[in-house]
Amino acid sequence: MKILLIGSGGREHALAMKLKSGPVPVELFAAPGSDALAELGTCLAYPVEDIPGITAWCARHRPDLVVVGPEVPLVAGLADALRREGVAVFGHDAATARLEGSKAFAKDFMVRHGIPCAGSRTFTALEAAEEAIRTWDLGLPIVLKADGLAAGKGVVLAGSPGEALATVRAFMAGQFGEASRTVVLEAPLVGMELSLHVLVDVDAGHAAFVMLPPCQDHKRIFDGDRGPNTGGMGAFGPIPFLSASDLDRLRRDLVEPTVAGLAKDGLRARGVLFLGVMWTARGPELLEYNVRFGDPETQVLMELLDEDLATLLLEVAQGRLRRDSVKLRPGCAITVVLAAGGYPEGAEKDVPIALGAPGGVKVVHAGTRRTPAGWVTAGGRVLNLVATAPDLEAARARVEAAVAQVGWPGMQRRSDIGLRALNHAKAGRTVGDAFL
Structure with missing residues (x-):
């Protein structure tokens, strides 16, 4: 299968590795890609905003599937342009992408369709x-x-x-x-925040969705949720104290009315919706919609998913999603973000990375550049280390052991990814209890 992947960061590197590891052979292209993505396929010199350039390349080379990573090209109409050329796209139309592109539009959508959210x-x-x-x-x-x-x-x-x-x-x-x-x-919402990803295939006369395991991201840069917000310093999934009835409530209260609302409003949706959720004393309430995979949640989800990703995303892109569940691997996945000095206000670039031999984990490149002497920093979030294990405690131990093998001057990372949730679960607490 010939696949064009739009983007260049850690999310796209994780998607690319999953696409290349499946049973269906994949010829991968990436726009604009990165030095890490170049090891998996061919990089094209098109920025994600270059809709005419990307569309023209697709018209000439006819990929079987285009997978759009970031939200900017979706909001700008890349999926619409490609679909007019008859290209299958995993990514929403611009009209649907307004759910992320306009907070006012999203709030109006939530209220109109009775989705619990903040006033x-x-x-x-x-x-x-x-x-x-x-x-x-x-x-x-x-x-x-x-x-x-x-x-x-x-x-x-x-x-x-x-x-x-x-x-x-x-x-x-x-x-x-x-x-x-x-x-x-x-108004503020108080409770436990989680990330819920849903594969969505909605058009006239057809509405299908598949929920992926909820994850939890850690936004602040320092342990204990201190310091400024970042793009995400680590994530894990599934959340150990979420029960089957909790998942049913997420489906019933948030996902089903969202999908029904898309259909009622005549919005075509062929991609992923990432719901930012706060579980309050009243139950789950929606913070926001995103119209693409989260980063670093993607790094976790790709380890939990026991499916051929290329086949699954093509089903969605072609409007053929008929399943209501996907196969998952047992256990837990966790990722720790290794960030550059100065992040999030800036980033110290071109610092040599001592990559070592972090055994037992997957190394995802988010902001790196390859030189003749080796890898150097090239962005704020530089690397992700991803570990899997039978449970969250073992996954945390595995990724912590691997972190010790990687470093560079000024590197920043959190050592408490998943710890709060682990302690919550060990105490026998539920999602309805205060998240201490």
């Missing part, structure tokens, strides 16, 4: 937003979201009305360009 108001005028903050009575922090894509930096949890006022003024003044001139204010 919110959307503002396009600064004066009205300021008045709402001054009279805010929904608790702190006040959650402010830039409406459009802001490279993961468009959400602020303001601990005081003063901070909220300063944030909304900066947003509406164009901190993130047009993406932040419309702002959503939300």
Whole structure:
């Protein structure tokens, strides 16, 4: 199967390794790819935003499948352009990608279709937003979201009305360009956060979905959930204290109304939806939609999935998803992100990496570059180490042993990925108990 993979990061490297490891032979191309992806296929000099260039290449070379990694090209209409050329695409149409591309659109969708979520108001005028903050009575922090894509930096949890006022003024003044001139204010949700990925195939007269195991990401850079937010410092799955009835509730409360809403609104969806969920005292509530695989959750999910990925994604892309479940490997998978010095504010680049021999884990390249002397840092999140084991405690031990074999000056990483959930499970607590 000839497959074009759009993207260049750790998510795409994990997808590529899974695609190449299946029983169906894959001829892989990546745009723009990376030095690590070049070891698995052919890299093409097309940025992810180059929709005309990518479309023209596909028209000439006719891949059997295009897999779109990041959200930016989906929001910009890459899947639409490729489908007009008759190319099978795992990735949503631009109309559906608004679920991530516009926070206001997503909130309206949730409310319209009865999906549990935080109370919110959307503002396009600064004066009205300021008045709402001054009279805010929904608790702190006040959650402010830039409406459009802001490279993961468009959400602020303001601990005081003063901070909220300063944030909304900066947003509406164009901190993130047009993406932040419309702002959503939300009430805070308190509970345990999780990441739920769902393969979705919806069009006129057909609606199917498959839930993947819920994972848990760790956003803050330091142990104990301290420090600034990042793109994600590690993840694990499945979550050991989620029961079958908990999974049923996620399906019933969030996934089924989402899929029904897509169908009712006439939105074609052929890809993955990544639901950010907060399990509150009231049950699961939706924080946000993403229209692509999460990073670093993908690194975990690819280890848990016991399917030929190329075949599975092609079913979705061609509107042929008929199954309601997928085969999974037993046990637990965990990934630890190794980040560059200076991250998340910046990244120290071109620092030589001592890769060592981290046995028993898979090494996923997220932000590296290959030189004649070896691998060097080339981004904020540099490497992911991924381990599998029969349970979370054993997986944590395995990945921690491997981390000791890798390093470079200034490297940052967390040592507590999955620890809070492990202690929660050992204490016999459930998802309904306070996540301490």
